Amino acid sequence: xxLAAVLVVxxxxxxxxxxxxxxxxxxxxxxVASRTVSPLWNASAIGGEYLSAASFLGVAGLILSYGxxxxxxxxxxTGGYLVLLVLVSAPLRRSGAYTLPDFAEARLESMTVRRxxxxxxxxxxxxxxxxxxxxxxxxxxxxxxAPVWAGGLLVAVVVAVNVLSGGMRSITFVQAFQYWLKxxxxxxxxxxxxxxxxxDGAPPVTGDDAGAWLVPLGGGKEYALYSTYSLxxxxxxxxxxxxHVLVRFYTNPDGRAARRTTLVVLSLLGAFxxxxxxxxxxxxxxxxxxxxxxxxxxxxxxxMIGGTLGDLLTALAxxxxxxxxxxxxxxxxxxxxxxxxxxxxxxxxxxxxxxxLMAVVVPLGLALWARALPVADVVGLAFAVAASxxxxxxxxxxxxxRLTTTGALAGLFVGGGLACGAVLATVIGGxxxxxxxALLAQPAAWTVPIAFTVMVAVSFLTPDRVPPGVxxxxxxxxxxxxxxxxRGDWRPRSx
Amino acid sequence: MEYVVGAAVVAxxxxxxxxxxxxxxxxxxxxxxSPAERATFETLHTASLAGPPLRAGLTAxxxxxxxxxxxxxxxxxxxxxxxxxxxxxxxxxxDHHAGQAFGHAAATLEDGRTQVLTIDCDLLExxxxxxxxxxxxxxxRVVGALAAYGPNASAGLVRAAQEVAGWVDSQLELAELDRSxxxxxxAEVRAxxxxxxxxxxxxxxxxxxxxxxxxxxxxxxxxxxxxxxxxYSFRRHGEYTTLAEELRSxxxxxxxxxxxxxxxxxxxxxxxxxxxxxxxxxxxxxxxVENAVRHxxxxxxxxxxxxxxxxDAGAECxxxxxxxxxxxDPDRLRRIxxxxxxSSSGVGLANVDERxxxxxxxxxxxxxxxxxxxxxxxxxxxxxxxxxxxxR
Numbered sequence: 001x002x003l004a005a006v007l008v009v010x011x012x013x014x015x016x017x018x019x020x021x022x023x024x025x026x027x028x029x030x031x032v033a034s035r036t037v038s039p040l041w042n043a044s045a046i047g048g049e050y051l052s053a054a055s056f057l058g059v060a061g062l063i064l065s066y067g068x069x070x071x072x073x074x075x076x077x078t079g080g081y082l083v084l085l086v087l088v089s090a091p092l093r094r095s096g097a098y099t100l101p102d103f104a105e106a107r108l109e110s111m112t113v114r115r116x117x118x119x120x121x122x123x124x125x126x127x128x129x130x131x132x133x134x135x136x137x138x139x140x141x142x143x144x145x146a147p148v149w150a151g152g153l154l155v156a157v158v159v160a161v162n163v164l165s166g167g168m169r170s171i172t173f174v175q176a177f178q179y180w181l182k183x184x185x186x187x188x189x190x191x192x193x194x195x196x197x198x199x200d201g202a203p204p205v206t207g208d209d210a211g212a213w214l215v216p217l218g219g220g221k222e223y224a225l226y227s228t229y230s231l232x233x234x235x236x237x238x239x240x241x242x243x244h245v246l247v248r249f250y251t252n253p254d255g256r257a258a259r260r261t262t263l264v265v266l267s268l269l270g271a272f273x274x275x276x277x278x279x280x281x282x283x284x285x286x287x288x289x290x291x292x293x294x295x296x297x298x299x300x301x302x303x304m305i306g307g308t309l310g311d312l313l314t315a316l317a318x319x320x321x322x323x324x325x326x327x328x329x330x331x332x333x334x335x336x337x338x339x340x341x342x343x344x345x346x347x348x349x350x351x352x353x354x355x356x357l358m359a360v361v362v363p364l365g366l367a368l369w370a371r372a373l374p375v376a377d378v379v380g381l382a383f384a385v386a387a388s389x390x391x392x393x394x395x396x397x398x399x400x401x402r403l404t405t406t407g408a409l410a411g412l413f414v415g416g417g418l419a420c421g422a423v424l425a426t427v428i429g430g431x432x433x434x435x436x437x438a439l440l441a442q443p444a445a446w447t448v449p450i451a452f453t454v455m456v457a458v459s460f461l462t463p464d465r466v467p468p469g470v471x472x473x474x475x476x477x478x479x480x481x482x483x484x485x486x487r488g489d490w491r492p493r494s495x
Numbered sequence: 496m497e498y499v500v501g502a503a504v505v506a507x508x509x510x511x512x513x514x515x516x517x518x519x520x521x522x523x524x525x526x527x528x529s530p531a532e533r534a535t536f537e538t539l540h541t542a543s544l545a546g547p548p549l550r551a552g553l554t555a556x557x558x559x560x561x562x563x564x565x566x567x568x569x570x571x572x573x574x575x576x577x578x579x580x581x582x583x584x585x586x587x588x589x590d591h592h593a594g595q596a597f598g599h600a601a602a603t604l605e606d607g608r609t610q611v612l613t614i615d616c617d618l619l620e621x622x623x624x625x626x627x628x629x630x631x632x633x634x635x636r637v638v639g640a641l642a643a644y645g646p647n648a649s650a651g652l653v654r655a656a657q658e659v660a661g662w663v664d665s666q667l668e669l670a671e672l673d674r675s676x677x678x679x680x681x682a683e684v685r686a687x688x689x690x691x692x693x694x695x696x697x698x699x700x701x702x703x704x705x706x707x708x709x710x711x712x713x714x715x716x717x718x719x720x721x722x723x724x725x726x727y728s729f730r731r732h733g734e735y736t737t738l739a740e741e742l743r744s745x746x747x748x749x750x751x752x753x754x755x756x757x758x759x760x761x762x763x764x765x766x767x768x769x770x771x772x773x774x775x776x777x778x779x780x781x782x783x784v785e786n787a788v789r790h791x792x793x794x795x796x797x798x799x800x801x802x803x804x805x806x807d808a809g810a811e812c813x814x815x816x817x818x819x820x821x822x823x824d825p826d827r828l829r830r831i832x833x834x835x836x837x838s839s840s841g842v843g844l845a846n847v848d849e850r851x852x853x854x855x856x857x858x859x860x861x862x863x864x865x866x867x868x869x870x871x872x873x874x875x876x877x878x879x880x881x882x883x884x885x886x887r
Contacts, residue, residue: 036739037768096774098810098879105882172769250879251769253739338809352809476885 001311002143002298005319010158013326036253041176043264046248048178050265051272052128052328053135056182056321058376059273061293063280065374067213070280072228073376074273076235078266080383084240085262090255091398091477098250099335100243100390101343107397107477109467110405113412118343120389120416121243122359124382125336127423128242129329129363130370131378135294136325137367142295143318149368155322156364159329163337163356172251178327179268185320186275189301189313193282196304205284213284223438226445234384234444240394241386243339244331254481294375297321333359370427377441381423388447389416392455398477400459404466407459415451419443541567542662549666550673553631553639555583562586565663569655571643572622576631578639579604589623589644592616600640603628607637609657611648622646627653629660633667680853691728692785695748702755717754720747728778735884738805738812738877739771745784745803752788756799760792763802770805770812774884775877776850782843783816783873790871791818810879817872822865832861844873855881 037045055077062070097103104110104117133152140151197203205213217224239245252258276297283296286303290296298321301313333356340355392411396403422443431437439446467473479485545564548557558576562584566574573587575596585593592614599612612626625648631639641663643656699721706714724747727740742764753760784803791799802817830836832845848861855878865871 036771096880096885102880106880109882250772253737253772334809342810 001315002318005315006140006143006322009319009322009326010154013158013162036257037172037251039252039257039260039264041172042248042251042257042261043268044176044179045172045251046175046245046261046265047268047272048175048180048182048327049244049248049331050242050269050328051179051182051324052379053132053321053324054376054379055273055276056186056324057135057139057294057297058131058374058379059276060279060283060296062374062376063277064283064288064290064296065293067215069216069224069228070376071277072231073235073380074276076232076383077239078269078273079236080239081262081266081269083236085259085266088240088394088398089249089258089262092246092394093249093252093258094255094477094479094481095473096476098247099339100241100246100393101339103397104393104408107467107473108403108405108408109469110409113405113408115343116409116412116416117390117393118339120385120412121339122336122344123416123420124241124386124389125243125332125339125359126363126366127382127385128379129332129336129360130366131373131375132325132329132332133364133367134378135375136322138292138294139298139318139321139325142292142298143314152364152367155325155329156360158326159333160356160360162326162330163333164353175327175331178323179272181323182320183272183275185316185323186272186279186297189317190275190278192309192313193300193304194278197282197285200304203285205281223435226438227442230384230442230445231380233448234380234387234442236387237391237448238383238385238387238444241390242382243335244328247335256480366427373427378427380442381426384442384444384447385416385419385423387444388419388451391448392451396452396455396459400456401470401474402459402463402466403455404459404462404464406462406465407455407457410458411451411455414454415447418450419447422447538568546666549663550670552670552674553578553583553667558583559586561663565641565659566643568659569643569652571645571652571656573644575600575642575644576639577604577642579637583639587644589616589621591618591621592623592644596642599626599642600628603630603640604637607632609653611653614644627656629656631660631667632664633671638667683849683853691725691781695751695785696725698755699751702751706754713754717751720750723747724751728781734777735774736777737771738773738775738814741775741778741780742766742771742803742805744778745780748781748784749788756792759798760788761798761800763800764804765802766805767807769807770879773812773877773879776854779847779850780814780816780875782847783875786843787816787818787820787871787873790820790822792820808876812877812879814875814877815872816875817870819870822867822869822871824867825863825865828863828865832863847875851875851877854884 055074059070059074062073092103095103095106097106100121101114101117105114133156134148136155137148137151140146140154141148204210217228249258249261252261279297279300282300282304283290283293287296287299290299298314298317301310301317304310305313336359337352337355340358341351345351345355389412392415393408396411397408422440425432426440432440475485541564545561545568548560551557553576562574562576563586565576566587571587573585573589573592575585575593576583577597577600582593582597585596595614599614602608603610607630609627609629612628614623614626616623623644624646626642626644627648628640628642630637631641641656641660643652643659645652699717703714703717703721706717724744727744727747746764749760749762753762780803784801787801788799791801800819803815804817805812805814827836828844832848834845844861844863852860859876859878862874862876863871864874
C-alpha cells in the first residue's frame with residue numbers, strides 16, 4: 001500500500017516534469033493570465049518548497065527523543081520568516097536580485113563577493129540536500145526493506161530527470177499544491193490518531209522520565225541551554241540565507257507583495273508545525289521504544305489503529321513524505337544548479353546539465369558515505385552556515401551604508417568558513433564529547449556574532465572600499481516603488 | 496579515533512589554502528632566468544599594474560593608485576601628478592613639497608613643454624633637489640602634468656619621465672576611448688528605442704472609423720485601447736519596463752489588429768506568471784509581434800496564427816513569438832540582422848537584436864528559426880537579473 005503511494009507520487013512528479021502544465025490561453029483570457037502570482041499562492045509555493053523531510057519527519061522524531069526543548073526547532077523555522085519579513089523581504093525584492101549572488105553583486109558591485117556568495121550557496125544547498133536523500137533511504141527501507149541507498153538514489157534520479165527535462169522548475173502552482181498535500185498527509189492521519197487516543201481513555205505521557213520530557217532543558221542533553229540558544233539563533237537568522245526560498249520572492253511584483261507573502265508564509269508554517277509536535281507527543285505516549293525516531297510519523301498509524309485503515313493512513317503519510325523529499329530536493333537542485341552553471345561554469349544549456357548532475361551527485365555521495373545523523377540536526381547545520389554567512393551580508397547590506405566590499409568578503413569567509421568547518425567536523429568525525437562537541441554541533445551561537453563582528457570591523461578599517469553606487473542602491477532598496485525618485489540608469493558594464 | 500579524524504579535517508582545511516598560496520608565490524618568483532629578462536618582466540609587470548587605474552581617466556583616485564607603480568618605473572624619489580586645476584597625488588619622499596608641486600607644473604601646463612627645476616629646500620636630509628615636469632596630453636591638448644623629483648635631474652630621469660608620460664598619455668587616450676564608447680552605447684540604446692509604425696496608427700484609426708457608425712460602443716472601446724497603447728509607446732522616462740507591462744501593451748496592439756482582421760488573425764498566449772515581474776528593455780517585444788502579424792497575415796490569404804509564449808527557466812525567462820506565415824530565407828535574414836542589407840520587414844528584428852546585445856551581452860541576441868514557407872519563430876532569452884537593469 002505504502003509502496004503504491006510512493007510510486008504514485010514519483011510517477012506524478014515525472015509526468016508533470018515531462019509534460020509540464022501546458023494550458024494554452026487565447027487573448028480573451030489574457031487579463032487573467034497577466035495577473036501576477038497572488039501572495040497566497042506564492043506563500044503556499046514557498047511552504048511547499050521549504051517544508052522538507054526535516055519538518056515532515058524529523059521534528060516529530062526529535063521531540064519524541066528529546067522532549068519539549070525540540071519545540072524550538074519548528075518555532076525557529078517559522079520565526080525565521082519573521083526576521084525575514086521585518087528586515088529583508090521587501091528591500092531584497094526591490095533590489096531586483098533573483099539569487100543571493102545577484103544581491104551580493106547589486107549591493108557591493110564586486111564580482112569577487114558574488115563568486116564567494118555562489119560558493120556558499122552551493123555548500124548550503126548540498127548540506128540541505130544530503131539529509132533529504134538520507135531520509136528517503138530510511139523511509140523506503142521501513143516500508144519495503146530495501147537497502148538504505150535505494151531510496152536516496154531513487155529520489156536523486158527522479159529529481160535529476162525532472163530538472164533536466166525542464167519540468168518542476170519553479171511552477172508555482174505545482175509547488176503550492178505540494179504544501180497542501182503535505183498538510184493533508186499529516187493532518188488527516190492525525191485526526192484519526194487523536195480519535196484513537198481519546199477512545200483509548202486519553203492516556204498521558206508515562207514512563208520514568210515523563211517529568212523530564214515535559215520540562216525544558218530536562219532531556220538530559222549536555223549543555224542543553226547553550227544548544228537551545230544556538231539553535232534559536234541559527235534558525236531565526238538562517239532562513240534568510242536559504243537559496244531555494246529566496247528565489248521565490250522574485251515572483252512577487254513588488255516589495256509590498258513580498259512582505260504580504262512572507263506574512264502568509266508565517267501563518268501557513270505556523271499551522272503546519274502544530275502537527276509534527278502532536279505526532280512527537282503521541283509518539284512518546286504510544287511508541288517510546290522506537291529506535292529510529294525519524295520514522296515515528298509513519299509508524300504511529302500502524303501502532304495505534306492498525307488494519308486497513310492504518311495501512312491507508314501510513315500510505316498517505318508516506319506519500320506526503322516523498323512529496324516533501326521531491327519538492328524540497330528539486331527546488332534546491334534548481335537553485336544550486338543555476339548558481340553553479342552561471343557563476344562557476346560558463347553558463348548556457350550545457351553547463352546547466354553538468355551543473356544539475358553536480359548538484360545532485362555530491363550530496364548523494366555525502367548521504368551514502370557520511371554517518372546518519374538525525375535529519376533535523378543536519379538541516380539545522382545548513383541553517384547555521386546560512387546564518388553565519390548570508391545573514392550578516394543581507395542585514396548589513398540592506399541596513400548599513402558603510403559596509404565595504406572587503407568587509408563583506410572577510411565576513412563571508414570567516415563566518416562561512418568557521419561554520420562549514422564545524423559542520424564538516426561534526427558530520428565526518430563527530431559527535432565529540434564535552435564542550436567542544438556542543439560548540440561544533442551547534443556552531444551558530446559563536447559563528448554568527450563572529451561573522452557580524454568581522455564584517456563590521458573590517459568595514460571600519462577599509463572605509464575607502466565602500467561601493468561607489470551605495471547611495472543609489474540604498475534608495476532603490478528602501479524607497480517604495482510608487483515613489484518617484486532617481487534610482488539610477490542603465491550603464492554599460494565598465495569592463 | 497574521532498579526534499584523529501577531526502584533526503585530519505582541520506589539517507586538510509588549513510593545508511589546502513596554504514599549498515595554493517605557496518604555489519602562487521613560487522610561480523611569481525620563477526619568472527625569467529637571466530637578470531635582464533627578469534628586469535624586463537618586472538618593468539612590464541609594473542606597467543601593467545599602473546595601467547588599469549588610469550583607464551578611468553585622470554582622476555584623484557586613479558592617479559593615487561597608479562602613482563606608486565609609476566614611481567617604481569621611474570626610480571625617482573617622489574612623483575606628482577596634476578590635472579589642469581589641482582594636484583591629484585604626491586607620492587614618495589619629501590611630503591613638505593607636496594604643496595608646491597602644482598606651482599612647479601604651472602609653466603608646463605601653460606606651454607606644454609618639459610622643464611627641469613631646481614628646488615630649494617632647507618632640510619639637509621631631503622632627497623628632493625631637482626625635478627622634471629613633463630606634460631600629459633590627450634588629443635594634443637595638455638590635460639595635466641607629471642613631475643618626477645630626485646637628488647638630481649639626470650638626462651636619464653628626463654628621458655624616463657618623458658617615456659612614462661607618453662605611456663600614461665596612451666592610457667588616458669584609451670580611457671577617453673572607453674568613455675566615448677560608453678556614451679555611444681548609451682546614445683545608441685536611446686536612439687534604438689523602437690518606434691511604432693505610422694502605418695499602424697493610420698490603419699488603426701481607419702478601422703476605428705469604420706466602426707463609428709455601425710457599432711459606436713465598440714469604436715469607443717477601441718479608441719480607448721488606442722489611447723492607452725499610444726500613451727505607453729510614447730512615454731519618455733525609463734529604458735526598462737516589466738514584462739507584464741510590455742505584454743499588456745502587446746495585448747492592446749493585438750486587440751486593435753484583430754478588430755481590423757477579424758477571424759483571420761488567431762492569437763494564442765501562454766505566459767508563465769512567474770516571469771511577469773522580469774525587467775525588460777522598453778518595447779523589446781512589440782516589434783517582434785508586429786513582424787509576426789505582418790508575416791503571418793499579409794503575405795498570404797487565409798488564417799494567420801500567432802503564438803506568444805513566455806516560460807520560466809531558472810535564472811532566465813524564455814520568450815518566443817511564432818507565426819505560421821511564409822517564413823524567410825535564413826541567409827537573407829542573417830544578412831539583415833548583421834546590417835548588411837536593409838529591408839523594411841527586418842528593421843524591427845535587427846533593432847531588437849542590437850538592443851538586447853547592447854544591454855545583456857552578445858550571448859543574449861535573438862535566435863530565429865525560419866525557412867521558406869515554414870513560418871518564423873523568434874526566440875528571446877532574458878536574464879531575470881542583470882546589473883543595472885531595473886524597472887524604476
